[in-house]
Amino acid sequence: MLRLKDFDAVTFDVYGTLIDWEPSIIAFLDAWAEKEGIKTRGAELLMAFDRARAEIQKERPAYLYPDVLRKCFDRIAVELDLSPDPVQREAFSATPHFWPAYSDTHDGLKILQRAAKVGALSNIDNASLASSCKNMNFTFDLVVTAERVGAYKPDWPHFNAAIADLQAQGIPKERILHVGQSLRADITPANKLGIRCAWINRPDRLLGLSGEGAAEAKPDLTLSSLAELVAAIS
Template identity: 40%
Template sequence: MLDFSRFKLLTFDCYGTLIDWDSSISRLVEPWLHEMESQVPPDLVVSTFALMQAKHQQARPTLLYPDVLRRVWRDIEEQFGWDENPARADEFARSVPFWRPFADTVESLRYLSRHFALGILSNVDNASLAGTLKRLEVPFLFTITAEDVGSYKPGQPHFDAAIREAARHGIEKGEILHVAQSKHHDISPGNRIGLTTVWVNRRHGKKGTGATLVATADPSLRVNSLAELVDLHKSAQGGSR
């Protein structure tokens, strides 16, 4: 159990942690698979997405996220032998603001925002994140995107920028709790620079790692949902508030 009283700021990974990108991507591509009469299951498209996304983010860290997505979709088409379809690539590139939160996200953020400042460290561009923020319905002290820092996680620039931004608000590194689903993108680099981390195992009970990559890292706390994190905080507070 963490001593929650130590922390003033919760920083979140967004996609995979707050936003259910596995289901959202599957929902987007399922009609395309039907149109193509493809036998490829949506979850295989999602896991292929994870590999192709990492390739482009590592090769061109300043590439804006919609351009990453456009290239990723073309890679997926090549991987499965589908004909190139620029209209689908464009729709895929524009899809981020339409990806949906997990069922517990908004209510959990509302609760947590009454006890902590909140921040986001995201691997997308500013315009895509702006669309997502409308779905989250709570204020954030700051957001940091790949566009802001010219880098994609698991690179360190997101985390360095978060520590600097927190310091501007009088919050020390030891008072930041970083909450994320991806060990690869967040828990491992967060641990490496001395942040306290919470791993949200959103794929609990499911096979594979979905839209993220396999990594080994030991978080300070493991939960299966944001609702579970809220319940732990309520218990530490001696009841619900």
């Protein structure tokens, strides 16, 4: 059993775990596909996005997240035999500022913050995360973004930076719990680094559940919501 008293810090993946991004991504891509007369919809477009995103985020030097979204949009367009639309590309790159938080995010984070440092380890740029923090109405004690470390999870720089920051505050790796929805980007690297982890498997959500390394993931605890996590470890 994982108990909150055994940890001094709880770090979170943000998008998919705390921010409910998939419906917004699907809605944007569906509207675009309909406008272009393309029949591909829903999960197919979402997984096309996931494939493109995983490949683009491996490239070094790393792109800022709005550029990742621009490149994803262009690759999806090519996959659908469409010419990239610069107006739609720019609109897609700005969507993170409007992605909503899950209904249990704010209360769950505030409860955890009473007992531990709460951090964000996110494959995002600083400006987009700032908007998401406003949408969550929450201020993290620790923030590690892709923009800060110049890399994207599942690469380890996010985790290494968080471990170093927390060690500087007297919190060893053994007292960190990492929480994520993505098996590929969060649970598998946490396993490899010896960080205990909880998988929030949000119902009907798909991103990060497949691809390189996902099948190897071994969470210490599996739940379906942040509220369930708080209840289980408190």
